[in-house]
Each structure stands twice: as C-alpha cells, then as structure tokens.
Amino acid sequence: MKKRVAILKGGNSEEREVSLSTGKSCSKALIRLGYNVKSIDTKENFIGELIKFKPDVVFNALHGKYGEDGIIQGLLETLKIPYTHSGVQASSIAMDKNLAKICFKEAGIPVVEHIILDESFSLKNIPFKLPYVIKPLAGGSSVDVKILKNANDWQLIKNSVIKNKKYLVEPYIPGRELTVATLGNKSLIVTDIISDNWYNYDAKYKIGASKHIIPAKIPVNIEKLCLDYALIAHDKLGCRGVTRTDFRWNEKLGSKGLFILELNTQPGMTPTSLVPEQANFIGMSFEDLCDWLIEDACIDKN
Numbered sequence: 001m002k003k004r005v006a007i008l009k010g011g012n013s014e015e016r017e018v019s020l021s022t023g024k025s026c027s028k029a030l031i032r033l034g035y036n037v038k039s040i041d042t043k044e045n046f047i048g049e050l051i052k053f054k055p056d057v058v059f060n061a062l063h064g065k066y067g068e069d070g071i072i073q074g075l076l077e078t079l080k081i082p083y084t085h086s087g088v089q090a091s092s093i094a095m096d097k098n099l100a101k102i103c104f105k106e107a108g109i110p111v112v113e114h115i116i117l118d119e120s121f122s123l124k125n126i127p128f129k130l131p132y133v134i135k136p137l138a139g140g141s142s143v144d145v146k147i148l149k150n151a152n153d154w155q156l157i158k159n160s161v162i163k164n165k166k167y168l169v170e171p172y173i174p175g176r177e178l179t180v181a182t183l184g185n186k187s188l189i190v191t192d193i194i195s196d197n198w199y200n201y202d203a204k205y206k207i208g209a210s211k212h213i214i215p216a217k218i219p220v221n222i223e224k225l226c227l228d229y230a231l232i233a234h235d236k237l238g239c240r241g242v243t244r245t246d247f248r249w250n251e252k253l254g255s256k257g258l259f260i261l262e263l264n265t266q267p268g269m270t271p272t273s274l275v276p277e278q279a280n281f282i283g284m285s286f287e288d289l290c291d292w293l294i295e296d297a298c299i300d301k302n
Contacts, residue, residue, distance in 0.1 A: 013064030087301025152210030192216035
C-alpha cells in the first residue's frame, strides 16, 4: 500500500503564492504515482489536521519564513513525522544569508564581501562602490531585493525598507547568473539564467520572463567549479534531499569572477522552476523527482 503523504504548502510568508504553486504541482505528481495525498495549507492552525491525517511522510512544499527556516522542521521532528528536504540546523543556517556565507567561506568557496545593516542605515554606512545589492538577511524568491545603481536610487530603496528588519548589502557582481541543483550526494548540471534586467521575482515565476540555457555554455573549468562548490556548500550546511545553489560569474575575471550567492534548501517546484528542469535534463521526470524526495524523507536530521 502506498504511503500517506501530507503536503504542507501556502503558509504566511511573502512566498505564499510560490508555495501554493509548488504544492499544487507536487500534489498532482504524487497522486499520479498512487500516493494517498492530503494538501494542508499552514496559513491557519493546521497541526490538528496534520495529526488527524496520520501521514507516513510530510512533503514540505513551503517557502520562506516558517517553512524554510527550521521552524516547521522542528515541529515535524517533535511529532516524529518523516519529512522531505533539509533538517532544522541546515534550514536555519541557509536561510540566514550572513551565517551561510560564513560557512561557505570556511569551506573555501568564494563569497562576495558584505555588511549587515538595519532600517536606520544610510549611504555613508556602506563602504562599497556603487552599484550594490540590498537584500533581506532572511528570505528568498528575490522578494525585496534591490539593486542600487546610483545615489538617486537611494530614496526609493530607503522608502521600501521595512522596520525591524535586517539587510545584507554586498557589491553587485556584473555578469551571468548560474545555478546548480544538488540531489543527495550529486550536483546535477549548470543552468545559465538570462533575463532582461536581473533574476527578480517576476523573472523567476512568470512564464517567459527568463530564459534557461541548459547546460550553460560556459568553460569546462567554470562548470566544474560550480558543480563542486554546490556539492561542498550542500554538505557543509548538512543539507538533505534537494537544494539549489546560485552563483554570479563575471566572465571577464575567469575563475576569479565566480562567487556563490546563496543556497536554497526548499527550491521551487513550479512550472518554471529550475530544479525540475535540471532533473528532467538528466532523465529524471517530475514524478521521479517527487518520488525520490518521498523515499529520502526521514527525521533526526541536522
């Protein structure tokens, strides 16, 4: 008899809509595979509904706060319900861009220097030359990420800064956006992401807003570095299941121009998502990928 799978989706984060899309796609795939599937929106009090269903496995389709930062993972560990993707510690560290970059640097992966500022910061507090990137310390899907190209952009950015929220500021790296999915103990392939402006929220989730070149047309040494760095980052943080690691590459600088940006422990599984696309390229269907994640589910993770 096939397992009972509870898909946790939605929630209250800024990435709710992406999570609903991920949950919908994965639910359809698991139903096609014959699993007994129940989708649960975690926006309200969902714990009773989860316990009543008595799942064998939880498929974590959440993104952002509460779903990707170790909180839901801690709950599932307490309830002793096996779940997909990474555990409490790995999820928490990956979600904190400062801690993650410290770990990457310790592992020998090139990172962009950065500083952390709160809503009281001003231009004089930033030591980097323009342009630079301002992004929330914790968050994903490029929500609230801003590129400051000149001093005139400052007021627009200042007005959008949220009170009591910390931000990471780093120099903008010109060049190409590269990404690698890591599945278990193997990095899959490198995708080159091309968009009109930069890989913002719309470019990620609107059909046709970005173009994915797979495999990326890059030198062999850069490809190898991306694959190696992605696996090292995955292992350094103690990740499980599938992750996606994002890079910027300034091709004018060769290998010295490659920098890791972040690692995503809950990469999107939507119609435009990169991980299913990479899996498909190596011969793994969307159903195969979801099935693999169910089989990989467990508790007592890092």
